[in-house]
Amino acid sequence: MSTAMFSVYERIRRFLPLLVFLIAGIVCFALIDVSIFERVATYCDLRKVIQYSADQGEVTLGRAVDSRYGRKKALPYSVAMTLVRYATSRETPQQTYAEIMITLNILDRRCPCNFLVYGLGHDSLLWESLNQGGLTVFLEEDPQWLNQMKAEHPSLQAFLVKYPTTMQEADKLLPYAKDKQNCSPRDDLLKSECKLALKTLPRHVYDIEWDVIMIDAPMGFFPQAPGRMSPIYTSAIMAKAKAKNKPTDILLHDVDRPVEKTWGNDFLCSKNLIASTDRLWHFQLHGEGNERSAFFCH
Numbered sequence: 001m002s003t004a005m006f007s008v009y010e011r012i013r014r015f016l017p018l019l020v021f022l023i024a025g026i027v028c029f030a031l032i033d034v035s036i037f038e039r040v041a042t043y044c045d046l047r048k049v050i051q052y053s054a055d056q057g058e059v060t061l062g063r064a065v066d067s068r069y070g071r072k073k074a075l076p077y078s079v080a081m082t083l084v085r086y087a088t089s090r091e092t093p094q095q096t097y098a099e100i101m102i103t104l105n106i107l108d109r110r111c112p113c114n115f116l117v118y119g120l121g122h123d124s125l126l127w128e129s130l131n132q133g134g135l136t137v138f139l140e141e142d143p144q145w146l147n148q149m150k151a152e153h154p155s156l157q158a159f160l161v162k163y164p165t166t167m168q169e170a171d172k173l174l175p176y177a178k179d180k181q182n183c184s185p186r187d188d189l190l191k192s193e194c195k196l197a198l199k200t201l202p203r204h205v206y207d208i209e210w211d212v213i214m215i216d217a218p219m220g221f222f223p224q225a226p227g228r229m230s231p232i233y234t235s236a237i238m239a240k241a242k243a244k245n246k247p248t249d250i251l252l253h254d255v256d257r258p259v260e261k262t263w264g265n266d267f268l269c270s271k272n273l274i275a276s277t278d279r280l281w282h283f284q285l286h287g288e289g290n291e292r293s294a295f296f297c298h
Contacts, residue, residue, distance in 0.1 A: 078155055082129040093123030095216075095253065099280040100126070106212055106249050106282070107131050116210045118231045119217025120149050120158050127214070128156060137205065141218045141226060159202050163218055163226035164195055170227055170259050177233060178266065178296075185240050186292045196233040209242055216253040220260070227259055228252075236267045236296055242287030250283045269297035 086092060093100060100123075107113070112134030117127055120140035128136045138158040140146040146160055165173060173196065177183045183194035190199055190206060213235045219225040232252065239248035252264045256279050268283040275282040 076132060079129045079132060082125040085125060091122040093126055094121065095123060095280065096278045098277040099253070102275055102277060102280060102282050103127070103212075103214065103251060104130055106251075110211050110249070113211035114208050115212045115214070116205070116208075117214045117216065118161075118228070119214075120146060120156070121216070123216075124149065124156055124158075125153060131212075135208070139201065139205075139217070159205070161198065161218075162200055163198070163230050165227055165229050166223065167220055167225045167227040167259065168223040170229060173229055174262065174266070177229070180294050183233065184294055185237060185288075185296050186294060187237065189234065189237055189241075192237075194233070196230045197237070198230050198234045209246070210238060210248060212249045212251070213238070214251040214253070216251075220254070220257060228254075229259065229263055232260075232263045232267050236285065239285035240288050240292050240296075242289070244287055244289040244291065246287040248285050248287070250285060252281045252283065254279050255281045267296050271297065 095103075107115070107130045111131050113131060115127065115131045115134060115136045117124070117136065117138045120138045124138055136157065138156060139161040140149075140158055141161055141163060143160055146158055150156060150158055177194070177196050183192070183196060187194060187197065189197050192199070215228055215231045215235060218228065218231070220227040235248075235250050239250065242248060250268055252260055252268065254260050255264060255276075264281055264283070268281075268285065272283040272285050273281055274284050
């Protein structure tokens with residue numbers, strides 16, 4: 001073999017491993033599933049992330065669509081803002097995970113629905129978001145807190161309520177309320193002479209049939225606090241006044257306290273208790289229409 005031929009052979013042998021590596025790399029790259037790049041391109045189209053909805057009058061998160069898999073994602077702006085708030089704030093709902101899940105399951109079954117909530121707090125945005133598309137109304141006794149929450153969260157429909165009772169009256173009010181001559185389930189709330197009947201709420205609160213009612217207010221841990229006697233009594237009246245057999249889900253919080261436990265059993269009725277966890281009871285009452293009984297529990 002000539003010197004020139006030997007030199008060429010040596011060069012080829014020296015670079016052969018590199019050549020094989022390059023060829024293998026090209027083959028592997030060609031076998032990559034190009035769908036990965038298609039999916040990245042779909043979800044990185046920022047023009048589809050936020051769009052203005054003139055019909056709804058608010059900004060909504062747009063739909064990112066992957067035609068290959070038929071996935072669609074849509075998230076109302078109010079829900080997105082709720083997620084952002086809880087993700088960036090230390091202010092979280094006071095109810096436990098298990099308690100929130102009971103309400104979530106009810107709203108998942110009934111949403112969109114009419115949801116009346118006694119109390120305005122750090123969980124209010126959560127309840128409003130879980131009832132997406134429905135009507136959620138909050139009743140609050142503290143005017144300063146009401147104004148602050150409405151300023152921070154204009155989407156909340158919240159109204160001031162004045163309660164006619166105090167905790168120091170609770171023991172005397174119980175036998176009074178159970179006397180059907182004073183407080184009858186058949187009474188019209190606005191015409192009732194019962195001391196427990198809430199008669200100063202906005203008119204539309206009485207006109208609407210509430211599907212779900214949550215009683216998590218007013219305060220009830222000191223003698224001058226309003227206590228939850230009136231909300232419990234009023235909620236029972238509202239539920240019974242509905243058309244025959246129409247259900248109302250009523251959620252009563254803080255049942256570890258004597259007033260909530262006693263009044264819940266006596267006016268929402270233990271036979272209507274269908275679920276409980278931690279400090280939350282879930283009652284389901286059915287409307288009695290024109291055939292309302294003279295007794296709360298019968």
